[in-house]
Amino acid sequence: MKLILKIWRQKNSKSKGSFVTYIMDDVSPEMSFLEMLDALNKKLVEADKDPVAFDHDCREGICGSCGMYINGHPHGPVPAITTCHLSMRYFKDGETIWIEPWRAKPFPVIKDLIVDRSAFDKIQIAGGFISVNAGAAPEANSILVQKKKSDDAFDSSICIGCGACVAACKNASAMLFVSAKISQFARLPQGRIEARERVRAMVKKMDEVGFGNCSNTGACEAECPKQIKIKNIALLNREFYKAF
Amino acid sequence: MALAGIFLLLFLPVHLGINLMLLKTDPKPFNNVAHFMATFPLIKIFEVVLLGTILIHIFYGIWVQIQNWLARPVGYVSGNKAETSFFSKFMIWTGATILTFLILHFFNFYFIRLGLVPGNPEDFYSVAHSLFKIPAYNYIYLICFVLLGFHLYHAFYSAFQTLGLNHRIWTPLVKVIALIYAIVLPAGFALISVTLWLFR
Numbered sequence: 001m002k003l004i005l006k007i008w009r010q011k012n013s014k015s016k017g018s019f020v021t022y023i024m025d026d027v028s029p030e031m032s033f034l035e036m037l038d039a040l041n042k043k044l045v046e047a048d049k050d051p052v053a054f055d056h057d058c059r060e061g062i063c064g065s066c067g068m069y070i071n072g073h074p075h076g077p078v079p080a081i082t083t084c085h086l087s088m089r090y091f092k093d094g095e096t097i098w099i100e101p102w103r104a105k106p107f108p109v110i111k112d113l114i115v116d117r118s119a120f121d122k123i124q125i126a127g128g129f130i131s132v133n134a135g136a137a138p139e140a141n142s143i144l145v146q147k148k149k150s151d152d153a154f155d156s157s158i159c160i161g162c163g164a165c166v167a168a169c170k171n172a173s174a175m176l177f178v179s180a181k182i183s184q185f186a187r188l189p190q191g192r193i194e195a196r197e198r199v200r201a202m203v204k205k206m207d208e209v210g211f212g213n214c215s216n217t218g219a220c221e222a223e224c225p226k227q228i229k230i231k232n233i234a235l236l237n238r239e240f241y242k243a244f
Numbered sequence: 245m246a247l248a249g250i251f252l253l254l255f256l257p258v259h260l261g262i263n264l265m266l267l268k269t270d271p272k273p274f275n276n277v278a279h280f281m282a283t284f285p286l287i288k289i290f291e292v293v294l295l296g297t298i299l300i301h302i303f304y305g306i307w308v309q310i311q312n313w314l315a316r317p318v319g320y321v322s323g324n325k326a327e328t329s330f331f332s333k334f335m336i337w338t339g340a341t342i343l344t345f346l347i348l349h350f351f352n353f354y355f356i357r358l359g360l361v362p363g364n365p366e367d368f369y370s371v372a373h374s375l376f377k378i379p380a381y382n383y384i385y386l387i388c389f390v391l392l393g394f395h396l397y398h399a400f401y402s403a404f405q406t407l408g409l410n411h412r413i414w415t416p417l418v419k420v421i422a423l424i425y426a427i428v429l430p431a432g433f434a435l436i437s438v439t440l441w442l443f444r
Binding site: 006019069070071072073077098100103104105106168170171172173210211212213214215216217218219222223230231233234235236237238239241 | 308311312314315316317318319320321322323324325326327328329332333335398401402405406407408409410412415
């Protein structure tokens with residue numbers, strides 16, 4: 001496969017970036033998107049040029065590191081997968097691929113395609129936890145949980161915090177991320193104890209770090225690689241109202 | 245934002261119901277209702293609440309939109325191709341168009357009643373009929389009500405979501421009702437415009 005890559009290159013957070021065009025003549029359809037970038041970087045290093053900086057870790061779709069904006073979609077045009085799971089067979093021979101970093105004020109570009117996502121950490125630290133004494137694992141049946149609630153809480157908890165929801169939202173809103181973190185606790189009896197403080201603290205922090213507001217477009221749900229549903233945002237809203 | 249929006253969503257059918265009296269050949273029923281709306285004390289309170297609601301909806305909407313623009317100082321070159329509701333992307337612009345029309349509407353009717361603009365506040369029937377004889381007014385009116393329909397379609401569903409009401413069965417039903425509301429209500433206003441313009 002031959003591909004024309006238009007990649008955002010930015011030396012550091014203070015420099016002004018621009019798109020640089022790279023031609024890849026020997027891309028295999030079996031490659032993952034990150035492997036294709038690895039191949040590009042190998043060529044760049046061999047030519048004594050600065051390789052493209054991009055975030056990655058597990059390459060198994062669970063760490064949430066490999067976020068990049070590909071042809072108008074976070075994690076590329078294929079639904080419900082992360083960039084590391086995106087196969088090159090989804091692209092056409094000769095296609096031009098635009099690769100950009102997440103764009104949001106709270107996610108400043110560190111270098112090339114890497115953004116600082118510590119704004120998510122700040123929100124998590126503000127309340128995304130349950131205060132318990134660490135110790136031996138409690139007896140599993142000591143607190144009974146309804147199966148439906150347990151399943152819903154699990155569905156919320158699979159958010160990997162990649163930031164695709166923010167990247168996809170026209171308002172750069174983090175509501176889907178925050179709602180997933182709120183919902184996974186709000187649906188369980190263990191999480192109810194601090195529910196009020198949690199939602200207030202996390203929403204406050206979300207606003208402080210500069211994310212936009214939710215206007216219910218549903219772009220986040222459409223682009224989330226873990227298919228987190230916007231019904232979580234409705235639950236977040238309910239929790240927020242109840243907290244006052 | 246959502247509460248103010250819901251109040252406006254409830255007000256619009258009332259307004260349409262009164263406006264449909266313009267289709268009658270006798271001006272009395274419309275003028276009587278207009279007089280009642282202008283003088284009945286309870287309606288005066290409602291009028292203040294309505295104006296307040298409109299202002300809250302406008303200014304809060306603008307404030308939220310400014311925050312949203314600031315949250316993404318650099319946009320994407322490859323655009324945003326997420327599969328979302330088409331109408332949800334342009335709420336600020338459809339809203340701005342409706343606001344422009346609202347100002348025109350106030351000059352044509354409400355400001356006459358307040359004595360700020362010359363005209364007979366006891367005969368809004370004739371005022372409306374003479375306005376709908378102007379082709380340009382009808383063009384503006386019809387375009388604005390198409391855009392109002394776009395605005396209402398997303399607004400109706402969005403208000404429920406913002407209030408925390410999202411349900412596996414009821415939310416799809418809300419979306420169907422939103423579609424019906426967003427078509428029927430502007431169509432009702434458009435019917436008055438077209439009838440008075442072309443058939444009276």
